[in-house]
Amino acid sequence: MQTDNAQKIFIAGQLQRAQDNVDQLIASGAQSVVLDFSACTFISVDGLEWLEEMLLRADSSKAQVRFVSIPPSIYKVFKVARIDSIMRACGAPNTDKHSQSC
């Protein structure tokens, strides 16, 4: 699924630090964005809310956003939060809340 021209953004430390970059990228019309979480250490409630809202924006501008290299501590936050769009960005095949994996 990954296309060659995908824009990759590394998230280091707390998620908030990368928010502006991603927002700009989506606003500039990028069609494929990859968020690399390998260096992400913490996600706050605001961070989760932003991810969900950003995915909504990306969806309406037909941009594809994928999350990669997610550390287990962060992935567990996504699992407990049970937000469909985030799970899809992690590669979940459908919207069935209970059968997701990535």
Add this chain to the structure above:
Amino acid sequence: MTATTNKEQDQILMERANHYMRQARLAAAVFTQYSQEDVDRIVKAMTQVAIENAPMLAQMAHEETRMGVTEDKILKNLVASEFLYHQIKDKKSVGVIQEFPELNLVEMAEPMGVIFAMSPVTNPTSTVIFKSICAAKTRNSIIFSAHLMAADSSNTAAKMLYEAALAAGAPKGFISWVDKSSRLRRLSELMMTHPEVDLIFATGGTQMVKAAYSSGKPALGVGSGNTPVYVHSSANVPSAAMEIIISKTFDNGTECPSEQTLIIDRAISDEIMAEFKRNGCYICTPDEVKMVADAVIDSRTGGMNYRLVGQPADLILKNAGIDSGSDRPTKVVLCPLEGELRHHPLAVEKLMPVLGYVFVDSVDEGINRSLDINYAGGTGHTAGIFAEDENVIERFTTAINAGRIIVNSPSSIGGLGGVYNHLNTTLSFGCGTGGGNITTDNVGIKNLINFKRVPRRKNFLTTFSTTRNIYINPGSIDQLKTLKCSSAFVITSPTASRRGHLAMVQERLPENCHVEVFSDLGPEPEFETIQRAIVALRKAKADTIIALGGGSVLDAAKLVRLFYDYPDLDLDQIAVSFLDFNHRMQVFPKEMKTQLVAIPTTSGTGSEVTPYSVLKQGKRKISLVDECLLPDVAIIDANLTRSLPQSITVDTAFDALTHGLEALVSTFASDYTDGLALESLRLIFEALPEILKNPQSVLYRHKLHNAATLAGMAIGNASVGINHAMAHAVGARFDIPHGRANAAFLLSTIAYNSRVPTKFVSIPCYPLWIADRKYARAAHFIGLNEKQERQDLSYEKDEAYRIRLITSLAQAIYDLGRLAGIPLSVGELGIDPEVYLESLPELTETAMRDLSLRTNPGYALPTEVAQLFFEALPIRQRPE
């Protein structure tokens, strides 16, 4: 404007519920990342704010609910903050929370997620403080739904603690509260069944707790109380009276663990009533009791009148139309409950300073009347006793069904925990099944954690034991001369005496030793013969038993000694089968009193060094196993085997061969038993062909004799396997000597055990199936690889080579068997094939029950055992 329908209203409420749930859900998710330090910092900040605001919140609660006493509500707020903090501050609630090194087990914490909590009108702020701090400590989100009459104070408390937590770094939205509105009750109902709720933490009236339980969600609830307090004559009466007053007036009796009915020993009745009176309690006359009951009991429900809950005593007297006749305030209204206690209207829970009492004439009556109150709607909750007599306390606590039985202290504040005792601090009293709850705990942080248990494998204890003194060389029978014994009892068979062995023993025993002989033991004796030997032994009063003979004699002598030393043992009980030796239920004696000397005259069973005794019972064989069966001395003197006839030599040698092979592949095999097993196999392959040529050769008789004892040590610790299970069955059914029966199945079971098992065995000491490697190792060890195989081949890695080695082992056994002339299949044993085939179900069942199967390297399924029996019938061909 048209009024919205109920459905539309529900939809609006559901949207609100979704909003609360979503923020709680996100906060719960984020909370999973918090460390213990993070959490403890947040808890500390919350506690500090709660302590600072305890008076303000107490006052607010009192003003809003018009219940209780502000001063006591302050105390409750402090219990819920300061006392709780003291109790939980050093407790672990994140990651590993407890380690059990001796069990190789750790417990870890997993948050529960989203908690939907309710707070009662009687303790609005303290309950919110308590639950908020507990939620933070356990990394859960919590949504409060307050009692409508206490929503302002409850929500203020929640907001205060939340803001303090947020400032200390807590996740946004982890505490929330449902705003006060006329639809609060309906909203609570909808939230209880909301899919995002992980746990309902209900404290409050029975209706609400019931709703929580019927929501289908996991719920922590409380039951209703009806606390009996027994004041025994041994109590410190003035102190008991004062503490009962403290307790019953605490927050005007709103605490549900508080005293409801006193059961007082008549011997101290005058004294305690005088104390109550002196301290400002009002004691009602029988007529006044009726007036009080009419005021405080709702005649329609039989329960308390909710308008008077938490009201001061004088207001209650006024409502009842009673003038206390005193200008000082009344503390407690005391009502004598006359007539049948179980039917008295006041024998129920009264959350107000109204207290029933009865006098009793004995401890029995005291406990029984307490049970009457306890079982009148208060099971599982709280009870109390004032007594100095420990025996009375024990009898009371044994009889009463209550989650907390408070001894010599106020039951209300005592029940809260932490102030008067070391109970966990709580505002939520679990009542167990008596109160329709899952726990009798003083509910706290422990109940808000999902415990993850991480067990590591048990350290499997492997031991090695054998006969302590073993004398080995030809001529070692001379050792009897130095034997410490004053009275010896020789157990032997008629053959041994014919072959001159008995005389050899008698000549060598110390001169002053009295000797008696029991030579009636034939092959495979029944228990009845053993019992006769015991009778003879009792008469002889010997201190030493000398077992002289083959395996049957040695096995029998072990039992003779066991029942001689411990006549009360029951054979049926010690013969109970077991799955795991370390967990078996049978108890054997730890020490034997009589010395047992084993002198084998065959080279086969190795019984002189094993803790086993096989006994024939009808058409079955039962195996007994215990270290106490091990002989104390073994004399391995090959001179005693020189005259052994060839057929017995061969039969018993094949028993020893089977022992070596089965011990080697056993699930209980260890490096210790492997060494013994391998060397025994090597010695048998070396010695038996030589003995067949020259039966009188002491050199090879000695090697074979040693082989049998080494193999005995191996099975004594590693046990045997499927071959023995099958041989025992056929041997008992068709009277086939044990070694012969073993030989008939040996090639079948090696082939079977060399294949990957259909079903693996679940035994912790056998983490990897290696039976095929073990057989290959045996072949290698006895030199079967020398012909043409390359030196660099490894049977560990090269499966084809391994299979070749196993085949050469099977061929070597076949060749040895043919050389020795022993039957290698059932068909060669002379058993009628038709009878044999008819017996297959029975043989299979017997073999399946045999203990020997427990240590087979693969789990032998009944169908497989039946098939093995079937395949062992035709004349054996040389394995290819």
